[in-house]
Amino acid sequence: MRTIEFPELENIRVELDEEFVTRQLAAISGALESVGPPTKRHRLAGWRRWMASVAVGASALVPAAAAASDSAVPGDALYSVKRVLEPLVQLVNGEVVAEHRIEELEVLEVLELDRADQDVFDSLLQEATDAVARIDSPTLSDRLDAIVDRRRDAVRDTQVEPLQDDPQTPPEQRLDDQRGDRPRDAGESEPGRDAAPPGDDTQSDTVQEETPSSRSDADPTEADEEQESDRDQDTAPPTPVTTTAPNVDGEVDGGEPPTEDVPTTEPEADPPSDRP
Amino acid sequence: MTDRELDQWVDGIRSRSDAAFHAVYTSMANDLVSFAIGMISDRRAAEDVVQQAFLELVKSAPEIRGDGRSLQAWLYRSVRFGCLDELRRRKRRPETPTDKLPEPVSIAEPTSDLEPSLEAALSELSERQRVLVVLRHVVGLSGEEIAKVTKSNRAAVYAALGRAERRLRSLLDTEPARKSAMGGAA
Structure with a gap:
């Protein structure tokens, strides 16, 4: 595609003389000797060297x-x-994920966990469960089961502890919580009756009149006779031994408040178990 | 040297064979120096640029990829960049004698081995146009070879080369008229 001729440019072309070419070739040979043959590092060119x-x-x-x-x-x-x-x-190691999660769970168990850590713990526990399910490793499975058991116990403890430590909770309620809602036996005494001193007719009659249902399981006839006998002999009625522990005020859970006639210090001085 | 002959020497160049370097230099030195003269209008500087290009090839020989035509294009590109460096250096620091202070009226002009009219016309072209014209009309490369040197496609080379040729012709045609006008005025 030579549409326009430029004879002026043909004068630019030169022919190098042999002496100059010989000098240049000698310089190139010297450079080749100084550089030496290519090494393996040189054979990797450009981006290949970078990638390597x-x-x-x-x-x-x-x-x-x-x-x-x-x-x-x-x-x-x-x-x-x-x-x-x-x-x-x-x-390389197919069990690494399960191992890592279980190790992390074991470490977190030792550390004090706050609310955020609890969420992380649950998340790790889920991951560990999934990872263990994908592999067949009895050892890791046992370790995970142990973590799950300890976790369950810890959760149960954290649900009970606040009631015991809560200073706002009355002592009576703490006691009830620890004792549980145990049903009272039929023959279990009422606190007012237990607190009555032997030979105190007034107290005895008052108790009898106020709490007739406390002996509802006994024969009415026998009960009446027994009441009359009690009045006559001025002796305390045969009350069953109770296991209920009085509190510091002499009150026992579920009982009637002591009447004005009953001295409040009596139960401490004469606990039910020491009665004849 | 034909493409097939050049292909035979490429592996020797990569392994820094002395014989391969000698063969390539002997076959290409004239074209490369001519190209450099067309770019910087100075034969001595052009020879230095070509020598520097071969010394650079000695360093980079193991990284040369492709066939003989790629090696040829690599050498032309190296000479082209060497010429650009030389032109920048001249712009920054004109060649002046250093043994004494320059006289105000006798600032030395850069030496030129080209006719002044041709040198003036070529200097009016852009660097890319000058490359295309010199490679085509001085060295005699084909459009495809020029495209490989300039890293463009052949159609773009032909289009740019056509514009460069028309402009150079216009400059060469107007230069004698302008010179005669200036001579008449003097």
């Missing part, structure tokens, strides 16, 4: 980073590195 450098660097960094982050737990700086490298390590 990246590969070598990564092969050195990955094991180091994996080792450094191996013991990291959630909240540590290297924990994200550990999670990123896990898929690579899993290619």
Whole structure:
């Protein structure tokens, strides 16, 4: 495609003389000798050399980073590195994910957990369960089961402890909570009756009139006779031994408040078990 | 040297064979120096640029990829960049004698081995147009070879080369008239 001729430009073309060419070839030979034959590193050119450098660097960094982050737990700086490298390590060790999650759970168990950590713990527990389900490792399965058991116990304890430690809870309620709602036996005495001193007719009659249902299970005839006998002999009625412990005020759960005639210090001075 | 002959020496160049370098230099030195003269209008500087290009090839020989035509394009590109460096250097620091202070009226002009009219016309072209014209009309490369040197496609080379040729022709045609007008005025 030479549409326009430029004879002026043909004068630019030159022919190098042999002496000059010989000098130049000598200079090139000297340069070749100084550089020497290409090494293997030189054979990798451009982006291949760059890729080789990246590969070598990564092969050195990955094991180091994996080792450094191996013991990291959630909240540590290297924990994200550990999670990123896990898929690579899993290619070599298929149980690494399950192992890591279980180890992290065991570490978190030892540490004091706050509310946020509890969520992390639950999340890790779910991951560990999934990871263990994917592999066949009785050892890891046992360790996970132990963690789950301890976790269940810990949750149960945390549900009870606030009631015991709550200073707002009255002592009576704490006692009830610890004792539970145990049903009272039919022959179990009422506190007012137990507190009555032997030979106190007034107290005895008052109790009899106020709480007739306390002896409803006994024969009415026998009960009447017994009441009359009690009045006559001025002796205390045969009350069954109660296991209910009085509180500091002489009151017992579920009982009637003591009447004005009953001295409040009496139950302490004469507990029911010491009665004849 | 034909493409097939050049292909035979490429492996030798990569392995830094002395014979390969000698063969390539002997076959291409004239074209490369001519190209450099067309770019910077100075034969001595052009020879230095070509020598520097071969010394650079000695360093980068193992990284040369492709066939003989790629090697040829690599050398032309190296000479082109060397010429651009030389032109920049001249713009920054005109060549003046350093043993004494320059006289105000006798500032030395850069040496030129081209006819003044041709040098003036070529200097009016852009650097890319000058490359295309010199490679085509001084060295005698084909459009495809020029495209490989300039890393563009052949159609773009032909289009740009056509514009460069028309402009250069116009400049060469007007230069004698302008010179005669200036001579008449003097």
